[in-house]
Amino acid sequence: MSIVFESDDEISDIASAFQDEHEFGIPVDDKQDNPIDSNSAFAIVVGISLTILIFFTISVIILWAWAVVDDITLGGPPQALLTWEDEFKEITGIENVADLDGTGVRLCIVDSGIDLAHPDLINLQLSGWYDAINDRAEPYDDEGHGTAMAGIIVADGGLSGVASGVELLIAKAIDSTGTGSDDGIAGSVDWCVAQEADIISLSLGGGQGFGSGIFTTDTLEESVENAIEEGVFVIAAAGNDGEDDDGDVSSPGSVENVICVGGITRTGNLWSGSSVGDNNGRFWPNPILPRNNPDKKPEIVAPGHEVPILFREGSDSWWGWSSGTSASTAWISGTLALLLEEHPELQREGDLGGVSAIEDVKQLISETSQMKEGQNSHDDHYGYGILRVDLLIDSLADNSTTTSFADGIESSRDPSTIIHYYSVESERRMTARVAPESSTKPIV
Numbered sequence: 466m467s468i469v470f471e472s473d474d475e476i477s478d479i480a481s482a483f484q485d486e487h488e489f490g491i492p493v494d495d496k497q498d499n500p501i502d503s504n505s506a507f508a509i510v511v512g513i514s515l516t517i518l519i520f521f522t523i524s525v526i527i528l529w530a531w532a533v534v535d536d537i538t539l540g541g542p543p544q545a546l547l548t549w550e551d552e553f554k555e556i557t558g559i560e561n562v563a564d565l566d567g568t569g570v571r572l573c574i575v576d577s578g579i580d581l582a583h584p585d586l587i588n589l590q591l592s593g594w595y596d597a598i599n600d601r602a603e604p605y606d607d608e609g610h611g612t613a614m615a616g617i618i619v620a621d622g623g624l625s626g627v628a629s630g631v632e633l634l635i636a637k638a639i640d641s642t643g644t645g646s647d648d649g650i651a652g653s654v655d656w657c658v659a660q661e662a663d664i665i666s667l668s669l670g671g672g673q674g675f676g677s678g679i680f681t682t683d684t685l686e687e688s689v690e691n692a693i694e695e696g697v698f699v700i701a702a703a704g705n706d707g708e709d710d711d712g713d714v715s716s717p718g719s720v721e722n723v724i725c726v727g728g729i730t731r732t733g734n735l736w737s738g739s740s741v742g743d744n745n746g747r748f749w750p751n752p753i754l755p756r757n758n759p760d761k762k763p764e765i766v767a768p769g770h771e772v773p774i775l776f777r778e779g780s781d782s783w784w785g786w787s788s789g790t791s792a793s794t795a796w797i798s799g800t801l802a803l804l805l806e807e808h809p810e811l812q813r814e815g816d817l818g819g820v821s822a823i824e825d826v827k828q829l830i831s832e833t834s835q836m837k838e839g840q841n842s843h844d845d846h847y848g849y850g851i852l853r854v855d856l857l858i859d860s861l862a863d864n865s866t867t868t869s870f871a872d873g874i875e876s877s878r879d880p881s882t883i884i885h886y887y888s889v890e891s892e893r894r895m896t897a898r899v900a901p902e903s904s905t906k907p908i909v
Contacts, residue, residue, distance in 0.1 A: 541623040542784035546773040549786070550624060552731045553768040556835075557800060558855030559627055567628030567802035569809060572618065572664045573657035574795070575650060576611030577639035579604050580777040583612060585622035585784075593634040595656045597649040607641040609777040613787055614668045616775030618799035623784055624773050627799035630806075634660050639669070647671075651688040654699075658692045663805055663812045665692060666798035667701040668791035670715025673751055689717045694820055696813040698805075700798045702790040703727040703763040704740030707846075713743035713753075714762045722823055724801075724830070725762045726793040727848055728769015733837065735846050736770040739763075739790055742845045759824075759831035763848040767800070769793040800854045801826075807858050833857050 554560045571592065578596070581589060581604055594604045606612045619633055620626040636653035639645040650669070657665045673683070689699050701718035703725050718725035728736035742762030746755035756762060772792035776785050804826070810817045811826065831843070834850035843849055 546784055546786060549731060549771060550773045556733055557851060558853040561855035562803055562858060565803040565806050566630030567806050568630035570631050570802040570805045571634060571662045572631040572798060572802055573634035573636060573662035574615055574666045575636045575638050575653045576614050576668060577608035578606035578611045578637040579615045579635045580606040580612040582778050583775050583783060585616060585620040585624055585775055588621065589619060591635055592632040593660045595636040595653060597638045597653050598640045604635060606777050608639060608643050610639065612777045613774035614791060614795040617792060617795040620775055627796060628802040631802045634662055647684045651684040654688040654692055658695055658697055662697055664698045664798055664801055666795055667717060668794040670702045670704050670718055673716040673719050686717050686720055689720050689723060693722045693823060696819040696822060698801055698823055699723045700794050701725055702794045705738045705789050706740050707738045710741050714740050719762060721760050724764050726790055726797045727763040727766040728790045728793040729766045729851060730770040733851060739769060739846060744845060759827045761843045765830060765834055765848045765852040767793040767796045767852060797852060800852060803854050804857055808861060829857060829860060833860050
């Protein structure tokens with residue numbers, strides 16, 4: 466211990482104390498405190514603490530200013546959304562084909578547009594843009610549904626799309642109120658075809674044209690049929706009226722060679738809002754013929770409940786979730802892009818491309834999709850099951866591209882590929898909303 470002496474008097478006092486100890490046995494107190502040293506130490510601690518606090522505050526301000534100036538998003542989607550995304554990829558087999566991302570496949574989304582300012586889309590380069598609503602030259606989304614659907618396919622950041630490598634075309638046919646006309650949507654489908662799309666994704670639906678399934682007078686259905694004749698895969702929503710069903714899937718999902726998609730939950734159960742298909746035919750009020758395999762509606766089911774999506778700029782968050790067969794449609798559109806990447810001969814301009822390739826793929830889907838417990842044939846709600854892209858691709862592994870694609874399709878299901886899930890628990894075409902429910906706050 467060191468003692469600092471401040472004066473001669475202090476030195477004298479210490480000397481006297483030692484003399485008293487020597488003569489009278491009075492001990493010297495050697496634990497003297499130095500009040501000046503204690504005060505100095507306290508001041509140093511306070512100074513260091515204040516310095517750290519000021520440094521931390523300045524750092525936060527600098528980070529905030531940097532993010533604002535450079536348009537950088539700090540943070541990311543809640544962990545729950547990432548978990549849900551992984552669960553959906555697992556039950557649809559996407560995690561088993563992680564080396565595929567849709568590269569070389571042209572995919573066209575007809576919806577409300579796209580918000581390229583989203584941090585998960587900031588590096589996206591569109592292959593084409595068409596605005597049937599306002600004829601603007603630059604991409605935008607004044608409703609939000611299109612951005613949500615595009616994110617399911619091509620998100621690359623906080624969320625990861627199912628086919629982020631596709632060449633993406635966007636046609637805006639839905640306005641800021643979530644509505645669009647048959648002519649506008651039909652014209653957008655025609656534009657997708659002219660832009661050499663391999664897949665057209667239609668997360669929308671409405672009433673069927675008169676005589677649909679026999680003949681049609683509906684402009685959109687005619688455009689869709691023309692696209693299919695050109696060898697374009699058309700994916701469309703079954704509809705969201707499952708809890709108040711009108712008896713059949715929406716149009717254009719009702720068109721024969723369209724792949725119509727219903728919705729499921731993360732456990733593989735049917736989502737309660739998913740529309741039912743009428744496959745027995747009817748005479749009134751709108752006559753349709755009975756449907757046959759592999760064209761019974763809906764053909765398949767896919768993620769449709771609490772599906773992680775992107776929100777456009779101006780929302781409470783960049784990320785959230787949505788329930789509806791719109792999301793199911795986008796999921797399948799991206800999933801089929803993985804198949805077409807693995808088998809480019811099936812693309813529109815491929816050696817085996819064309820309407821026959823579409824028919825053959827639909828047949829194969831009916832043979833390899835994952836049915837629910839107790840199911841062994843098409844179900845009017847569940848379709849042929851969950852589309853498992855890994856099983857779909859595996860079934861073609863030994864199929865030669867020099868022979869008919871149909872030669873690789875088995876005439877009946879291989880029981881070893883059937884994995885059942887156990888139960889745990891009037892849309893109009895002009896309403897392409899993120900409906901019936903959506904949120905930026907996951908429920909966990």
